[in-house]
């Protein structure tokens with residue numbers, strides 16, 4: 271199914287984890303992709319080659335730091351210049367830090383809000399005018415189960431992800447009579463480097479093996495007791511980009527093994 275042939279997607283934070291899974295899924299559906307995120311130059315070059323040869327699409331890369339508004343605007347310009355247009359924007363880049371609110375380092379709060387929330391505003395602001403001009407666009411914001419419910423020690427992350435769900439609704443309403451849609455995906459636990467760090471921290475803190483920390487993490491929140499996968503998140507992103515999803519607007523769709531059903 272190459273239903274996204276001729277479309278161009280920008281996926282932020284796509285050098286790893288969920289973003290990379292989404293980039294693969296969009297490319298498999300035929301979209302040209304502009305990758306973004308941190309990493310070593312040779313590893314990023316390998317990713318570009320892999321995606322391009324596996325899926326027969328054009329793959330660019332922009333190293334914009336999502337905490338820098340001017341670099342985000344430049345990334346959208348770069349994608350438009352190199353790949354011709356931006357039809358699909360996936361705001362995925364994100365970071366995590368955990369601490370009780372009264373001990374939360376101010377600079378960590380600022381960074382999480384900037385990268386997990388404000389970056390999406392800047393990217394949407396830069397990309398939306400051309401989508402409206404062509405009367406077709408898809409904006410997919412990667413929020414979290416933490417965009418819908420809270421957990422202790424995640425004040426900045428939960429605030430940012432709830433904010434991202436709110437931003438998603440506003441953009442969906444403002445574009446409601448157009449061919450542009452905006453939705454959020456709310457993953458539960460997905461085993462990526464971001465979550466592996468939380469598992470490793472827990473194992474160290476509780477003096478338990480990593481495998482046990484992994485099981486405990488799932489048992490606490492995710493009724494399925496299984497991780498969701500980047501490929502599953504990617505498949506939902508592709509569906510949201512399809513014509514079948516044209517009337518899904520302003521939704522926050524959980525992929526969380528039942529986490530938010532509790």
Ligand code: NAD
Pocket residue numbers: 282283284285286287288289306307308309334335336337362363364365385386412413414415456457458459460461462463464465
């Ligand atoms: P990850 O650490 O594997 O990947 C994060 C990506 O963002 C990387 O490509 C990294 O280079 C990039 N990034 C980080 N800071 C950046 C910056 N300042 N500028 C540009 N790129 C930057 O993490 P992941 O688990 O794949 O997370 C992706 C998104 O999914 C995040 O928004 C995260 O909050 C969300 N999410 C993850 C989970 C999970 O369980 N893994 C659950 C819910 C939501």
